[in-house]
Structures are given as C-alpha cells and as structure tokens.
Amino acid sequence: MTSADSGPATIETIARRAGVSIASVSRVLNGLGGRPDTVRKVQAAATELGYVPNAMARSLRGGRSGQIAFAMEDIGNPVYVAMVRRIQAVAKEAGYRLLLHSTGADREEELRALRSLADRHTEGLIISPIRITREHLDELSRAVAPVVVIGSLPEGVRLDNVRVDSRVGAAMAVAHLVGIGRRRIGFLNGPLDTVPGQARYKGYLDGLATAGLDGAELVESGQFQTDSGAEAAKRLLERVPDLDGLFCANDLIAVGALRALREAGRRVPDDVAVVGMDDTELARVTWPTLTSVGLGSARRGELAAELLVDRLGEGRDREPRWVSVTPELVARESTRS
Amino acid sequence: MTSADSGPATIETIARRAGVSIASVSRVLNGLGGRPDTVRKVQAAATELGYVPNAMARSLRGGRSGQIAFAMEDIGNPVYVAMVRRIQAVAKEAGYRLLLHSTGADREEELRALRSLADRHTEGLIISPIRITREHLDELSRAVAPVVVIGSLPEGVRLDNVRVDSRVGAAMAVAHLVGIGRRRIGFLNGPLDTVPGQARYKGYLDGLATAGLDGAELVESGQFQTDSGAEAAKRLLERVPDLDGLFCANDLIAVGALRALREAGRRVPDDVAVVGMDDTELARVTWPTLTSVGLGSARRGELAAELLVDRLGEGRDREPRWVSVTPELVARESTRS
DNA sequence: ATGAAAGCGCTAACAG
DNA sequence: CTGTTAGCGCTTTCAT
Numbered sequence: 001m002t003s004a005d006s007g008p009a010t011i012e013t014i015a016r017r018a019g020v021s022i023a024s025v026s027r028v029l030n031g032l033g034g035r036p037d038t039v040r041k042v043q044a045a046a047t048e049l050g051y052v053p054n055a056m057a058r059s060l061r062g063g064r065s066g067q068i069a070f071a072m073e074d075i076g077n078p079v080y081v082a083m084v085r086r087i088q089a090v091a092k093e094a095g096y097r098l099l100l101h102s103t104g105a106d107r108e109e110e111l112r113a114l115r116s117l118a119d120r121h122t123e124g125l126i127i128s129p130i131r132i133t134r135e136h137l138d139e140l141s142r143a144v145a146p147v148v149v150i151g152s153l154p155e156g157v158r159l160d161n162v163r164v165d166s167r168v169g170a171a172m173a174v175a176h177l178v179g180i181g182r183r184r185i186g187f188l189n190g191p192l193d194t195v196p197g198q199a200r201y202k203g204y205l206d207g208l209a210t211a212g213l214d215g216a217e218l219v220e221s222g223q224f225q226t227d228s229g230a231e232a233a234k235r236l237l238e239r240v241p242d243l244d245g246l247f248c249a250n251d252l253i254a255v256g257a258l259r260a261l262r263e264a265g266r267r268v269p270d271d272v273a274v275v276g277m278d279d280t281e282l283a284r285v286t287w288p289t290l291t292s293v294g295l296g297s298a299r300r301g302e303l304a305a306e307l308l309v310d311r312l313g314e315g316r317d318r319e320p321r322w323v324s325v326t327p328e329l330v331a332r333e334s335t336r337s
Numbered sequence: 338m339t340s341a342d343s344g345p346a347t348i349e350t351i352a353r354r355a356g357v358s359i360a361s362v363s364r365v366l367n368g369l370g371g372r373p374d375t376v377r378k379v380q381a382a383a384t385e386l387g388y389v390p391n392a393m394a395r396s397l398r399g400g401r402s403g404q405i406a407f408a409m410e411d412i413g414n415p416v417y418v419a420m421v422r423r424i425q426a427v428a429k430e431a432g433y434r435l436l437l438h439s440t441g442a443d444r445e446e447e448l449r450a451l452r453s454l455a456d457r458h459t460e461g462l463i464i465s466p467i468r469i470t471r472e473h474l475d476e477l478s479r480a481v482a483p484v485v486v487i488g489s490l491p492e493g494v495r496l497d498n499v500r501v502d503s504r505v506g507a508a509m510a511v512a513h514l515v516g517i518g519r520r521r522i523g524f525l526n527g528p529l530d531t532v533p534g535q536a537r538y539k540g541y542l543d544g545l546a547t548a549g550l551d552g553a554e555l556v557e558s559g560q561f562q563t564d565s566g567a568e569a570a571k572r573l574l575e576r577v578p579d580l581d582g583l584f585c586a587n588d589l590i591a592v593g594a595l596r597a598l599r600e601a602g603r604r605v606p607d608d609v610a611v612v613g614m615d616d617t618e619l620a621r622v623t624w625p626t627l628t629s630v631g632l633g634s635a636r637r638g639e640l641a642a643e644l645l646v647d648r649l650g651e652g653r654d655r656e657p658r659w660v661s662v663t664p665e666l667v668a669r670e671s672t673r674s
Numbered sequence: 675a676t677g678a679a680a681g682c683g684c685t686a687a688c689a690g
Numbered sequence: 691c692t693g694t695t696a697g698c699g700c701t702t703t704c705a706t
Contacts, residue, residue: 008455008481010683021693026685035691055458056397057683060698065393066458067436075412075421076618084412088439097458098437099404102425118345121392121403121434144345226622255622262624281413285563285592287599287624347699358677363701372675394699397682 009049017045029053064123068308071101071113071127077224078251078280080128083150083301087126090305094313096123111135117145124312126150126304130194146311148304152195158320160307162300166196166277167203169293169327173247173275174207176291176329180337182245182273185215188232188257189249190224197221200249200277207247224249229256237264243272251276251283254290258334274334288333296325346386354382366390401460405645408438408450408464414561414589415617417465420487420638424463427642431650433460448472454482461649463487463641467531483648485641488532495657497644499637503533503614504540506630506664510584510612511544513628513666517674519582519610522552525569525594526586527561534558537586537614544584561586566593574601580609588613588620591627595671611671625670633662 011025018025018041028034028042029051045051059065070087072080084100091098099122103109110129114136117125125143128150129136140147140159148160177185187204190197201219208215220236222228229252237243237260246261248254254276258268266272268288276283279294303323311318348362355362355378365371365379366388382388396402407424409417421437428435436459440446447466451473454462462480465487466473477484477496485497514522524541527534538556545552557573559565566589574580574597583598585591591613595605603609605625613620616631640660648655 008457011685012683022684023686023693023695024691027692030685033691038691050455052452052455054397054683055456056393056402057698058685059458060391060393060397060682060700061684061686063698075418075425081412081418084437085439088412088437092439100421100425100435100437102422102429115389118387118389119392120345121396258624282619282622285619286622287595348701349699359700360677360679360702361675364676367701370675375675391699394682395701397684397698398700398702400682 008054009046009051010054011051013049014042014045014051017049018042063120065121066095067097067099067122068124068126068305068312069099069101069113069122071103071110071125073103073105073128073130075100075102078282079278079297082280082297083128083304086298086301087305090302090309094309096309107131107133107135111139114139114143114147117143117147120145124148124308126301126308130196132195146308148308148311150300150304152199153322160304160311160320161322162304162307162325163322164295164300164325164327165199166295166327167199167206169277169295169329170200170203170247170249171207171210172327172329173277173293174204175210176331176335177245177247177273177275178207178211178213180269180273180335183213184218184240184243185213185245185247186218186220186236186240186243187215187247187249188229188236188253189219189221190253192221196224197249204247218243222253224252226252226256226259229253230260231256233257233260234264237261237266246272246274248274248276251278251280251290251292254292255282255286258286258288258290269333269335269337273337275329276334279328279330283330283332286334288336291332291335292330294328294330296328299325345391346383346388347391348388350386351379351382351388354386355379400457402458403432404434404436404459405461405463405642405649406436406438406450406459408440408447408462410440410442410465410467412437412439415619416587416615416634419617419634420465420641423635423639424642427639427646431646433646433649444468444470444472448476451476451480451484454480454484457482461485461645463638463645467533469532483645485645485648487637487641489536490659497641497648497657498659499641499644499662500659501632501637501662501664502536503632503664504536504543506614506632506666507537507540507584507586508544508547509664509666510614510630511541512547513668513672514582514584514610514612515544515548515550517606517610517672520550521555521577521580522550522582522584523555523557523573523577523580524552524584524586525566525573525590526556526558527590529558533561534586541584555580559590561589563589563593563596566590567597568593570594570597571601574598574603583609583611585611585613588615588617588627588629591629592619592623595623595625595627606670606672606674610674612666613671616665616667620667620669623671625673628669628672629667631665631667633665636662
C-alpha cells in the first residue's frame with residue numbers, strides 16, 4: 001500500500017501504479033486488448049487498489065446514465081407493485097438501474113417526472129398516468145427522452161404504449177355475473193374523470209346492454225380505494241336492497257365491498273356475487289376469494305420495460321408501437337354458483 | 338430560434354446567446370448574483386432555450402449524485418411496500434432520488450448492492466437484509482458510502498441501524514393468545530436461519546415460558562410466504578388436532594393459515610385464534626380480519642431514510658446511531674373472544 | 675462583477 | 691500496441 005492518493009482509485013492511480021498511460025488502463029479495463037504484459041500489470045494494479053469505475057464520469061462521457069424510471073401514482077396499490085416487479089427484472093436484465101417516482105394523486109408531480117427527463121439523469125421513463133390531460137400530452141410530446149405510457153392514449157399520439165381494453169374487461173365481468181343468473185348488477189367505480197374510470201363505466205354499460213339489462217341507477221363512484229369502496233357499497237345497498245351482483249372497478253374497491261356486504265349481513269356469493277378487477281394478490285387472500293378480471297399488470301409492466309429498453313438500444317428509430325394485453329376473468333369463490 | 342447548436346442547451350449555448358462567459362451563466366443560474374443586467378440576459382437566454390442543467394455533469398463535478406438506494410428482498414412483500422413508501426417520501430423531501438434494488442432471495446445480489454456503492458452512482462444505501470452473514474458484515478464494514486441497515490445487527494457493528502425487537506413482539510402475540518384463554522398455541526415460522534426467524538422463535542418460547550406452557554412440538558417452519566404458510570398450517574393441524582391458538586411469524590403466513598384452517602373446517606377465532614405479525618395491509622382485508630403485531634414497517638423505513646439523509650448532510654461525522662421501534666399488537670377479529 | 679482556465683474521471687480519436 | 695490529448699457539462703478558483 002504505497003498509495004499516497006487520497007480518495008478512491010481512478011484510472012490515473014492505476015496508470016501510475018502499473019507504469020502505463022491512462023489510455024492503456026482504460027483499454028485493458030474495457031477488454032480492448034493490449035500486450036499480455038500490460039494487461040497483467042493493469043489488472044494487478046486495479047485489483048490491489050480495489051478499483052471501481054466512477055459511474056458519473058462514465059455517464060457524462062458516454063451520454064448514457066444507465067438508468068430508467070417508473071412513475072406511478074402510489075406504490076401502495078398492488079397493481080403497481082406487480083408492474084414494478086417485472087419492470088425491475090427487465091431493467092436489471094438489460095443493465096439498467098430503476099428509479100421510482102411516486103407521484104401521489106398530484107398531477108403536477110407527474111408532469112415533473114416527465115420534465116425531469118431533461119436533466120438526463122434518466123435515459124427513459126415508463127409512466128402510468130391515471131388521468132391524461134392536455135398538459136400531459138403536451139409534455140409527453142415535448143419529452144426529451146423516450147417515454148412508454150402504460151394506459152390508453154388518444155388516437156394519433158406517437159408514443160410507445162402498452163394498453164389493455166378494460167372496457168372489454170368490465171363487460172366480461174358483467175357477462176360473468178349474468179351467466180350465473182344475476183340480474184340486479186351494481187357497479188362501484190373510481191373517479192369518472194379518470195381514464196380507467198371512464199372505460200370501466202362504459203364496459204359496465206356494454207355488459208348490461210348485451211344482456212338486455214338496465215343498470216342506470218345501480219352505480220356509485222368514489223376513489224379506487226378500499227375504504228371508499230366500502231362506503232360506496234353501503235350507499236348502494238341502501239338504495240338498492242335487491243342487489244344480487246356487484247362489479248367493482250378494482251380489487252381494492254372490491255375488498256371494501258366485501259367488508260360492507262358482510263357488515264350488512266349479505267352472503268357472498270349467495271346473496272350478492274362480486275367481481276373485482278386487476279386480479280391482484282388481494283383476490284386470493286380475501287374470503288371468499290375474489291373473482292377478478294385480470295388486466296395483466298405484471299405483463300404490462302414487462303412489456304413496457306421491454307419497449308423502453310428496445311427503444312434505448314436497437315429500436316431507436318422504430319415507429320411508435322402500441323401493444324395490448326387481453327383481459328382475462330379469473331373465477332373464484334365470490335361468484336361460485 | 339437562431340440556435341445552430343445541436344442537442345440540448347448547455348451553459349455554453351446560453352453564454353453565447355447572452356453574450357457573457359460560461360462562468361457568469363453558472364453564477365446566475367445558481368443564484369450567486371451578478372449585475373442586474375447580466376442576470377436578466379442570462380435568465381432570458383436560459384428560458385428561451387429551455388435550458389436544464391445536466392445532472393451527470395453536476396454529479397461528476399460536485400461528487401454527489403443526489404441518489405440513494407433501497408435494497409430489499411422482494412417488493413412483493415407488503416412490509417417492503419410500506420417501507421418504500423416512506424423512504425420515497427423522505428428522500429424526495431430531502432432532494433434525493435430513490436433507486437430500487439430487488440435482491441430476491443439471492444444473497445449474492447445483496448452483496449452486489451453493497452459493492453455497487455463503490456461506483457458512486459448512489460450516495461448511500463438502505464438495506465434490509467434477511468440474513469446477515471459474515472460476508473455481509475465484511476462488506477458492510479468495507480462499504481464506501483453510508484449504509485443504514487433495517488434489521489438487527491450483532492453487537493459492536495458500527496453502522497446506523499433501525500431495529501425492532503420482534504422477539505418481544507412475538508412474546509406479545511403469545512401473551513395475547515394466552516390472555517383469551519388459549520393453551521395449545523402453535524407457531525408457524527419462516528426459515529430458522531434468518532434473523533427474523535430466530536428472533537420470533539425465541540419470542541414464541543419466551544411467551545410460552547411466561548405463561549408456564551410448553552410448545553416444543555407445536556412449531557412448523559417454512560418460508561415467509563402465503564402458500565408455505567398454508568402448508569405448514571395443514572401439517573401442524575394434522576399433528577396437533579387440539580390446537581386452539583396460532584401465532585404466525587408474518588402476515589403472509591397467517592393468510593395462508595387462515596385458508597388452511599377454513600379448509601380444515603376450523604372456525605377462527607372460535608376453534609383457533611390466529612395472530613400474525615407485521616400488521617400489513619393484508620390484516621385488514623382478510624376475513625376474519627387478522628390480529629397482528631405491528632413492527633412499524635412504515636416508521637422504520639422513515640427512520641432509516643432520515644438517518645441516511647442526515648448522515649449525507651449534517652451528520653457526516655456523527656457516531657453511528659441505533660434507533661428502535663416498539664412492537665404493537667393490533668387486535669382484530671381473529672382473536673375476538 | 676466578470677472572464678479565463680482548471681479539472682471532476684472517463685473514453686476515443688489520433689499519432690507514433 | 692501504446693501514449694498524448696481532447697473533450698462530455700459543470701462549478702470554482704484566480705486574476706482582472
């Protein structure tokens with residue numbers, strides 16, 4: 001340890017120690033060959049000094065940070081957990097580190113996440129916005145690095161995009177309830193001014209129409225959350241005592257509904273059959289276990305990550321791609337007939 | 338838009354446009370004053386060009402990346418979700434970005450996370466290792482940047498550390514079961530060769546001893562997961578048909594146990610009362626709702642983040658701090674007498 | 675108050 | 691095959 005250098009080793013430290021130039025050090029360390037003798041000396045020095053390349057310097061020089069980010073509303077929602085898991089896996093596989101933005105319900109935070117691409121600490125972004133405003137679209141079109149959107153985009157937006165037709169999924173849920181003989185089918189929705197809120201509401205109406213039912217007055221909306229779901233269920237039960245089927249716009253709402261139904265003394269599925277949406281981990285944990293329409297959250301995360309990774313590599317100039325995932329109903333006890 | 342420059346604006350672009358030196362640009366942009374005239378010109382140019390400082394260059398120059406990381410086993414576990422949420426919040430508040438390492442069950446990955454501090458892309462790390470081996474300790478002591486450990490550390494390790502005495506928590510669970518008149522109290526544990534597995538097992542024994550009970554043969558171990566918990570519960574029920582109380586080493590195991598109990602036709606809490614641990618979101622979702630010993634996951638995440646942020650700032654040379662959180666039993670339906 | 679210049683650590687082009 | 695050198699974009703002396 002003759003190292004009179006302070007701080008961590010750099011290529012310069014190594015160069016001095018090995019008696020070669022910094023260029024040779026760089027070459028050897030990047031596997032670009034060299035005289036066997038040189039290679040040996042450099043490697044020895046690097047090992048002895050415990051050299052690790054400085055990622056910041058590399059990034060600045062190479063113009064690539066090796067980082068991507070995922071922005072979602074709240075990691076507390078199991079849907080996002082499923083996405084993060086797969087995104088993480090794909091990112092790591094491709095040699096990217098993953099950053100997390102939790103935007104909360106705050107629209108402004110989402111925009112900030114988009115704008116922050118400009119400082120180049122991140123090479124690309126996956127974003128799953130719950131609302132898509134004019135501002136979002138402006139900011140998206142102005143983004144200085146690749147962005148993949150998880151969620152539906154208006155026609156004509158030229159961005160990589162992973163979607164699922166939750167309208168169809170919602171219709172499937174209703175069809176399933178109809179299939180087991182339910183006729184008074186309610187719907188607990190999230191906020192109507194969100195993309196998923198809109199789509200699921202339309203799907204619910206589609207499902208009813210197909211079955212020749214009318215459900216105009218069987219809808220309650222609130223937040224996409226458990227407590228809100230419980231309250232909405234309570235309101236609906238009071239208004240519609242003869243309810244026999246219930247579709248919930250996500251599993252969190254459904255969990256709240258199950259609670260409210262129990263407290264109201266209704267048996268599930270005997271009195272009221274319940275279907276959730278997203279098919280999260282929760283669906284297997286409740287009692288009765290929850291029938292739910294899976295929207296492939298894990299798969300969407302994975303696809304989004306793959307799209308992004310591709311665009312950051314090979315696919316730099318590819319046309320924007322719109323990929324979609326098919327909803328799938330998973331029947332469990334809450335609709336066992 | 339006379340900008341003949343390619344790529345994003347830099348201080349140099351601005352300097353040319355404003356007719357000043359790059360040094361002045363830097364000063365103005367960092368609020369270090371200047372002649373009113375200069376300030377105005379620079380700000381105008383910056384705005385027009387949509388200038389955003391390059392984070393990589395800043396980092397390299399300043400030696401600070403503005404990033405911290407959190408390494409845990411699997412974001413799928415609600416305990417970590419709770420931690421991430423708070424860590425995220427504290428990090429953002431303090432101006433740090435948050436990186437996520439999912440290490441899986443892989444020991445090697447944890448070590449990699451620690452070693453990766455050396456490349457300086459991250460200023461500090463919060464790690465919640467499930468096992469602490471000799472290698473971990475070596476690597477921890479060798480870490481080139483501040484590390485905060487969530488979990489218990491052997492005496493004498495000089496590292497910031499947030500802990501909770503889950504041994505005491507486990508004893509509380511048993512005491513609670515005893516308190517509602519249970520005498521044949523089983524324990525479903527995770528792997529015994531993990532830190533939490535050890536502590537909770539000891540706490541279980543403590544609890545029994547205090548009550549003058551013997552439970553040597555009422556233990557099953559598996560993984561800290563739902564399916565594993567269900568299987569373990571099944572095994573235990575076969576071996577010990579007169580079981581009347583059950584403590585589970587975490588909520589995931591407890592959820593599995595509830596399922597197994599139901600399948601075996603046992604009523605909860607009438608036949609068997611159940612207590613989980615961690616008091617995750619799950620505990621409020623199951624039926625019956627699950628009594629669980631909270632270990633302050635959210636709080637631990639928050640504290641860890643605060644310790645780290647402090648050490649990266651003011652507290653650079655502070656003595657290592659060991660903070661602890663107190664377990665708290667939250668009684669719910671699964672132990673209603 | 676301002677500009678010139680050095681340098682953070684690295685890679686790559688260019689000579690030799 | 692190897693060394694010298696020029697930057698990547700920024701902050702910060704050091705003169706002026």
